[in-house]
Amino acid sequence: MSEAVSAAWDAIAAVPRRTLDELFHADEGRAARFSGTLALPGDEGGNIRFDWSKTHLDDALCTRFEALADAAGFAAMRRKLFDAEIVNPTEGRAATHPAMRGSGDPAKVEEAEALLRRMDMLVEAIHDGALGDVRHLIHIGIGGSALGPALAIDALTRDGARVDVHVVSNIDGLALERAFAACDPAKTLIAVASKTFTTIETMTNAATALAWLADNGVADPSGRVVALTASPEKAVEWGVDETRVLPFPETVGGRYSLWSSIGFPVALAIGMDEFRELLAGARAMDAHFETADGRDNLPLRAAFSDLYYARIRDCQTRAVFAYDERLTLLPDYLQQLEMESNGKRVTAGQEPVSGPTAPITWGGVGTDAQHAVFQLLHQGTHLVPVDFIASIAPGDALDPAHHRILLTNCFAQGAALMAGDKGEDPARHFPGDRPSATILCDDIDPATFGALVAFHEHRTFANAVLMGINPFDQFGVELGKRMAKEIDAGGGDFDPGTQALLDAAGLG
Template sequence: MTQARANAWQQLADQPRATLAELFAADPARVDWLATRFDLSDDAEQPAGMLLDWSKTHLTRDLVAGFEALAEASDFVEMRRRLFAGEVVNPTENRAAEHSALRGVGKDTSVEEAAALRQRMGLLVDAIHDGALGDVRHLIHIGIGGSALGPAVAIDALSRDLELVDVHVVANIDGVALEDAFAACDPETTLIAVASKTFTTIETMTNAASALKWLADNGVEDPYGRVIALTAYPEKAVEWGVDETRVLPFAESVGGRYSLWSSIGFPIAVSIGWEEFESMLAGAAAVDRHFRDTDGIDNLPLRAAMADLYYSRLMGCETRAVFAYDQRLALLPSYLQQLEMESNGKSVTAEGEAVDGHTAPITWGGVGTDAQHAVFQLLHQGTHIVPIDFIASIAPGDLQDPAHHRILLMNCFAQGAALMAGKHSDDPARAYPGDRPSATILVDDLDPATLGALIAFHEHRTFCNAVLMGINPFDQFGVELGKEIAKKIEGGAEDFDASTDALLKAAGLG
């Protein structure tokens, strides 16, 4: 760590601390500068965008100034420039990270290449919807990690209103996951999408082979003719048996957990339509431009990262919770869990030195109001301080009595208020300490553009956290060791630790 960064961290650590109640009392304009509206449309009659309210965090103007100094010491502006310029920001693998180029914001040549690949995908998606590939009613999308979570969160959020094709996302190697998809689909009207960056991922390729067998066993004459391949290595897909006209490539500089904007988003477009998928990319691009062109506290992802690091680095909070008060976003906590923990769950800096504090907190969460009757006991009265993000939509996602949505929103806002205010009681069991932080993202409606903006906001928030911590968010070597040992077991290797040997023997594997 440079001396400038060490000094910035020390100045932050030396800042006095006040309660949330004290902060609101001392600064009547607190909401004005910590709650910001981000617009995706300038139509006053039909607003589209979201309100991001960080006023119930412990950020102060002095802390913000300290984090801005840390950003300068961390060369944040230069790292951001490199990100959008398509230069190396992943030093361990000597790669760029060009997910924003997929949305039209980035290096010109990368944007042009992405647009050409997107056009190719769009033609195939339109052909499917127009019946050129026959009667297609179902798609089984097979991937793992970001290749599955990205499509799953978008389809679950958007397909209720927009579904054109019934899509089932399968990630788990457990055959039950495949059988559930098979049970919901007619093999005569089903396509298979195989998503693998290298087209060698063992879980994905094993599931893909079983899906082809299911088609053949059910009378489909040309199972390979039903496969769409989504990969950065198209030649591998062709070798496997996919017709080259059904291979949708994406750039190798796109990491799995940032890939839903590429051809990995094919099942999203098949599910909700090409125009809606492009709207999702446009919403993300609006956040890209904001992040690229805005500095300091006005930069919304950077503001969120300031609060994140205040709690994880300076207050020792080991977890961060996300609660979506919208059933359509039930998968968002899981998506963010992978995005944040796989990106920033590191113990060395980008230079390979040991870090000097916590990196990524453990991201977890659930869906309100279910979670209120499960985990909120700990959040209100437990000994752990857990910063929380609440996410909700002003417009409902249902056609039920409006009382449903009104009660949902009232509960969302009430939880944030209660966590902050607490409640005194002479009975300790009924006392609430309060002063517990939360942030709220309130969208006007959960449409494709807004979902795109919401996901892009969290991508850039993750990048900001990484830069201020001095780590590389774009590699993920931590997932490899377990895979290597699994391959050794499959190859018949012996002499593991006594516990593993006993488990293998008990399961009939050793």
């Protein structure tokens, strides 16, 4: 850690702590000054409001975090990201996911547009019946190849989908069996999503899916496969015709890949016009993140808050609650994005980190979560920063009372966490002064969804830069996978506890 970075952290730690109540009483304009709005593109427009006023950020903290950003070289790293320069030093790669939605380096954007047109042609051909009557798609991937598509499809097809998509990631055969039971094999395509086209869970599931097609009378199972990969030659070797191979660049990481051909099942489900709206929403967030400075930069301000609680207030977790059924899978998606990106113990320079990195991301859906975990948030001994995400427009056509109750509960929870209650006795005492942020969307449409996901990508990147770590590698994923392969091959020297489990399961 440089002396400038160390001094910046010392200055942040030295800021006197004030309660949320004190902060609001000292600043009548706090709600406005610690909120920001992103205007979305498109004919219908729409906005997303990012309200960080119920966090403990104040002018003194923001000023010192801005100094940390300067000392950490945030502006230069942001420039490298958008210029497609190396930001993943351990693997010697750029991270070109912004280019997939039209942001950043012109050459990379042009390449991405060519790949998008290739996907566009295949999606339109399928919709037009070129591959027969296609009613179902089984999308097989894992990690970022599955979590992003699953989230997007669940969020954007509540009113129906052009093709019924089932996302399968688990190697547990029950997951595939459930998809098989819901699909007519004669009207089903298989998408195989794997960056390397060697991921054991994905390729095992893919082989089983092809066998299912063959066993159910499909004459040419391989002709029903679409490959989504950064290794197109391996997909062709595996038996996929090159006309149904949709490549994406090696510089697009799995958890940042929704915008690439990994988004094929999303486009097939919602249509290419809507998929391009999703990209446009993400591009609007890119433009804001690329040009806004300091605390006015919404993802960077969120990172200030994240790091304040993780490093200064010793908060080990951060909770995310979507008060919208369409975003049920958002906490699952954010777990991988944030914890796989920033769950590191060394800096980008291979030195030990100077403090906690990514908190444990967890969450659920309101109002269900209120009756499950909010007891701990209000009265437990852990301080847990909370993000609330809601939509002004409902996703249903029922009595407006449903959505009114949903939103009032969302806003009330944030107010209650802050205010607390002295209570009649200790069992009814709520300490209050517990932080929350609220992201309020006009609606959950493709552009809004794209902007939301891009916001969290950039928030994750900003956190990483301020901590000096590399968010684009994930070597911690590999050890357990390597040991599993040793077991499968009948080798390995394991501890007695593991060996006993292997023996009990008949795997020893």
